[in-house]
Amino acid sequence: MQIWLNYVNQIMIMAALGLSLNLLLGYAGQVSVAHASFGAIGGYTIGYVVTKYNWNIIWALLLGVAFSLVVGGLIALVAMRLSVEYLILMTLAFGNVLLGVFSSLPALGGTYGIIQINNDPHAIHFFGWHMNKPTDWLLPLFVLLAITLAITWRMGESAYGRVLKGIREDVVATRSLGKNTFKVQIMVFSITSALASFAGVMNASWLGVATPSVFGFSLSLTIVAIVIFGGMGNLKGTLIGAVILVGLDPILRRVVKIDQTKSFLIQLMIYGVLLVVLMLVRSVGLIPEGRTLSSFVRRRGAGGRTEMSATTAAKLEPAFTTRKTEGAASQSDRHQKWEQAEVVLEARGISKSFGGIVAAEDLDFVLKKGTITALVGPNGAGKTTVFNLLSGNIIPDSGSVKLRGKDITGRSLDAAARQGLVRSFQDVRLFQRISCLDNVLFGVQQQAGEKLPTLFGRPGIVKQSDKASLDKAMEWLSFVGMQDFANVPAGALSYGQTKLISLARVLSTEAEVLLLDEPASGIDTKWVDNMLDLVLAISAQGRTVCIVEHNLHVVTELADYAYFMELGRITAEGTVDELTSSPRLAAAYFGTV
Amino acid sequence: MFAVTIGREIFAQLTVNGLFRGTSYGLLGAGFALILGVTGRFHFSYGFTYTLCAYLAFTLHARGTWAGPFSNGIPFIIAGIIAILATSFVGVGIERFIYRPIAARAGATALLAIFVAALGIGIAGQSLITLLWSQQSMGFYDRGKHVRKVGYHIWKVTYENLDLMQAITSIVLIVAFAVILKFTSLGRQMRATRVNPDLATIIGINSKRIYLTCFFIGTLFCGTAAFWYGLQFAVNPDMGGRPVITAFVVAFLAGTASSPIRIFFTGIGLALVEQWTSMFMETRWTQTAVFVILFLYLVWRSMSGTIFGRHLKHVVTFQWARS
Numbered sequence: 001m002q003i004w005l006n007y008v009n010q011i012m013i014m015a016a017l018g019l020s021l022n023l024l025l026g027y028a029g030q031v032s033v034a035h036a037s038f039g040a041i042g043g044y045t046i047g048y049v050v051t052k053y054n055w056n057i058i059w060a061l062l063l064g065v066a067f068s069l070v071v072g073g074l075i076a077l078v079a080m081r082l083s084v085e086y087l088i089l090m091t092l093a094f095g096n097v098l099l100g101v102f103s104s105l106p107a108l109g110g111t112y113g114i115i116q117i118n119n120d121p122h123a124i125h126f127f128g129w130h131m132n133k134p135t136d137w138l139l140p141l142f143v144l145l146a147i148t149l150a151i152t153w154r155m156g157e158s159a160y161g162r163v164l165k166g167i168r169e170d171v172v173a174t175r176s177l178g179k180n181t182f183k184v185q186i187m188v189f190s191i192t193s194a195l196a197s198f199a200g201v202m203n204a205s206w207l208g209v210a211t212p213s214v215f216g217f218s219l220s221l222t223i224v225a226i227v228i229f230g231g232m233g234n235l236k237g238t239l240i241g242a243v244i245l246v247g248l249d250p251i252l253r254r255v256v257k258i259d260q261t262k263s264f265l266i267q268l269m270i271y272g273v274l275l276v277v278l279m280l281v282r283s284v285g286l287i288p289e290g291r292t293l294s295s296f297v298r299r300r301g302a303g304g305r306t307e308m309s310a311t312t313a314a315k316l317e318p319a320f321t322t323r324k325t326e327g328a329a330s331q332s333d334r335h336q337k338w339e340q341a342e343v344v345l346e347a348r349g350i351s352k353s354f355g356g357i358v359a360a361e362d363l364d365f366v367l368k369k370g371t372i373t374a375l376v377g378p379n380g381a382g383k384t385t386v387f388n389l390l391s392g393n394i395i396p397d398s399g400s401v402k403l404r405g406k407d408i409t410g411r412s413l414d415a416a417a418r419q420g421l422v423r424s425f426q427d428v429r430l431f432q433r434i435s436c437l438d439n440v441l442f443g444v445q446q447q448a449g450e451k452l453p454t455l456f457g458r459p460g461i462v463k464q465s466d467k468a469s470l471d472k473a474m475e476w477l478s479f480v481g482m483q484d485f486a487n488v489p490a491g492a493l494s495y496g497q498t499k500l501i502s503l504a505r506v507l508s509t510e511a512e513v514l515l516l517d518e519p520a521s522g523i524d525t526k527w528v529d530n531m532l533d534l535v536l537a538i539s540a541q542g543r544t545v546c547i548v549e550h551n552l553h554v555v556t557e558l559a560d561y562a563y564f565m566e567l568g569r570i571t572a573e574g575t576v577d578e579l580t581s582s583p584r585l586a587a588a589y590f591g592t593v
Numbered sequence: 594m595f596a597v598t599i600g601r602e603i604f605a606q607l608t609v610n611g612l613f614r615g616t617s618y619g620l621l622g623a624g625f626a627l628i629l630g631v632t633g634r635f636h637f638s639y640g641f642t643y644t645l646c647a648y649l650a651f652t653l654h655a656r657g658t659w660a661g662p663f664s665n666g667i668p669f670i671i672a673g674i675i676a677i678l679a680t681s682f683v684g685v686g687i688e689r690f691i692y693r694p695i696a697a698r699a700g701a702t703a704l705l706a707i708f709v710a711a712l713g714i715g716i717a718g719q720s721l722i723t724l725l726w727s728q729q730s731m732g733f734y735d736r737g738k739h740v741r742k743v744g745y746h747i748w749k750v751t752y753e754n755l756d757l758m759q760a761i762t763s764i765v766l767i768v769a770f771a772v773i774l775k776f777t778s779l780g781r782q783m784r785a786t787r788v789n790p791d792l793a794t795i796i797g798i799n800s801k802r803i804y805l806t807c808f809f810i811g812t813l814f815c816g817t818a819a820f821w822y823g824l825q826f827a828v829n830p831d832m833g834g835r836p837v838i839t840a841f842v843v844a845f846l847a848g849t850a851s852s853p854i855r856i857f858f859t860g861i862g863l864a865l866v867e868q869w870t871s872m873f874m875e876t877r878w879t880q881t882a883v884f885v886i887l888f889l890y891l892v893w894r895s896m897s898g899t900i901f902g903r904h905l906k907h908v909v910t911f912q913w914a915r916s
Contacts, residue, residue: 081895097884115627272717
């Protein structure tokens with residue numbers, strides 16, 4: 001009986017470790033092989049303070065968790081600014097050195113580790129309750145699992161979790177929508193390290209030992225195997241994975257009758273082979289991310305049609321008629337409208353060079369409220385670079401960018417987005433594995449669920465905010481006519497459709513200034529007209545739009561004003577008619593007159 | 594803790610130790626950098642191939658009981674060559690039958706998928722070795738019948754014939770590889786694949802074959818380092834753990850696209866630092882020195898503007914720095 005109880009306890013500890021690693025690895029896509037080492041920090045902390053000073057478990061626990069929170073944060077602070085290889089390297093070296101240091105410190109028992117943690121006179125105690133029987137541990141370990149599950153679930157399956165997945169899929173796109181990914185990455189690494197330490201404290205106290213082998217590489221590997229086997233990005237899978245993989249031990253020892261040392265090695269071998277085979281045949285694991293029976297049915301039901309909803313058609317009607325009636329004849333009116341509109345964004349003397357190549361040289365231009373400005377010019381003129389410079393993706397060497405008089409030069413991509421300047425990408429950069437609706441939800445600003453204190457402290461507000469965000473996202477999705485695709489993953493769409501979702505995502509930020517990079521390129525004529533109506537409608541709402549576009553038809557239809565760029569410089573400006581009537585510019589653009 | 598007076602003899606001895614140890618680090622680093630740099634595979638089972646080679650060489654040499662000329666085991670040089678070549682083919686097999694299909698399947702998430710699989714191979718391999726042999730560490734030399742250790746003393750510095758042979762092998766391999774990389778068609782194809790695998794394929798380079806070649810050469814370097822280590826010290830199932838980290842650190846410090854010569858000297862530098870720190874600290878702290886160097890390097894990299902992966906072709910995070 002006691003033996004089975006021990007298995008239950010072990011499953012709870014492994015599940016807790018697996019859940020926190022899944023949040024880091026499966027949701028946020030951050031590879032850490034030091035998860036067991038953070039457990040070791042907790043385990044050794046309690047081992048030391050209990051055997052040496054006979055502390056209450058709760059104080060030891062708080063100390064161990066605090067250690068890992070700080071150490072994890074420091075490691076993340078350095079590693080998160082680098083690419084993923086460095087994080088692997090960092091955590092690998094950290095884990096190796098930590099155990100090396102622990103096993104060479106006499107105070108921590110050297111290579112033998114700290115033993116007899118839970119023996120008199122230093123039994124583990126919780127305000128007078130001495131926990132020395134396996135049954136005593138059921139409740140504390142259940143509390144560990146419950147707390148870990150509550151925290152990881154809340155962080156993973158919420159607006160916060162959506163940002164985590166965004167980091168995994170595409171950091172730059174996530175930042176362009178106003179999310180401070182750097183902060184989130186450090187927080188999630190730090191918190192999951194602390195959770196690992198929590199589990200480590202409980203593991204060491206339950207086993208009564210904290211040794212290098214208990215928290216060694218085999219533990220790290222077992223946790224990784226549980227997460228991968230259960231399914232990355234799926235917490236339920238991790239729970240099932242822990243039960244099955246820990247359950248291997250009694251099966252090998254009792255059913256197949258293999259002795260303990262051999263059984264341990266065979267288990268590790270099975271985990272290893274399992275990882276290889278899973279990667280070869282089923283990398284999503286037992287339960288794939290986001291898969292429940294109901295979502296499966298809904299996905300089946302989603303149609304393949306793209307027709308404008310009645311409301312969208314109504315919204316678009318004014319713009320549509322304007323376009324049809326005014327046509328190209330109204331260029332002078334447009335110019336007048338542009339002249340009268342107020343300046344929203346002003347760029348002065350922007351320059352940027354990469355090595356010897358001048359990408360932008362002394363650029364001056366303005367974007368005005370309720371108008372559409374176009375940047376035109378041949379390939380390599382530096383149009384997209386201008387977007388990168390404005391949005392903070394690249395920091396200019398000199399010059400200034402002012403948004404409503406406020407200097408935003410050199411602000412980061414996400415800070416600029418929060419100030420109300422949002423860009424789209426030429427190559428769309430949708431989050432492939434995430435549904436269209438969730439893609440658009442990314443754009444919604446000021447979501448309560450994206451802030452950790454609110455997420456945990458004020459569930460009511462988060463619920464309201466989630467509902468409001470969802471309505472808003474659905475509204476913008478309908479606006480571009482893609483409401484029928486709400487639950488379809490973005491990766492399943494055609495190119496033209498991704499352009500629409502990308503537009504909806506940018507619109508849902510409700511930013512004042514929108515920089516649209518080739519919104520109509522690569523899509524067929526019928527879709528182009530659809531897109532034109534949408535952009536005109538946005539502009540009619542009083543938003544400031546700037547487009548980069550090669551299609552002259554699109555530019556003529558949309559732009560109130562245009563800047564012509566060549567080799568990083570603005571060489572002409574005016575209405576599109578004025579620009580196209582210049583033979584020199586036409587030659588520069590088309591190559592021939 | 595601090596040795597106040599540091600004898601010149603100690604310093605000289607540590608320097609010599611560092612130089613010999615460094616040739617092994619350099620070889621490990623160059624092999625790993627070749628694999629990561631050209632193929633982009635985060636080949637964590639590098640440590641497994643290390644252990645495997647040492648065990649194969651040990652078994653052939655110390656336990657070979659064939660009849661005839663080799664009834665007392667195979668001479669260590671021959672055992673070593675067989676083991677190193679066999680392990681190199683294991684490395685090629687890992688690429689061909691595990692990494693390549695996984696990369697084809699995983700697409701954009703290949704880095705993670707391959708790392709996970711490599712982790713799996715590493716632990717499964719290590720467990721298998723423990724099951725087949727034992728957890729105990731075993732000495733080549735005790736059982737060997739053909740190895741004769743000879744110590745040399747010059748001035749007050751001591752070294753062995755095995756140190757010398759190991760250093761010479763490493764230098765020969767590195768120089769030969771540098772020549773191949775620089776002057777042969779195969780080398781040019783490797784460099785082209787490292788810079789841009791897609792473009793290399795378009796101009797007619799068989800990148801699959803190049804990948805396999807890289808795994809062969811990389812594992813050959815790894816196996817050679819393992820063979821000498823096993824011969825000088827002992828073999829045990831965990832022996833691959835530290836070399837793989839050393840290889841990572843050397844490769845990242847030098848840059849995975851650097852010339853093998855430069856990586857080699859980085860390895861020597863790292864070993865020297867490791868040895869010299871033992872003058873100021875107790876030996877058990879010297880392994881921390883490697884981590885401190887790595888940490889400072891990473892801090893410097895994350896602070897300076899050079900984070901756009903100058904020598905990291907497969908940088909996932911910062912792909913947008915194009916106009």
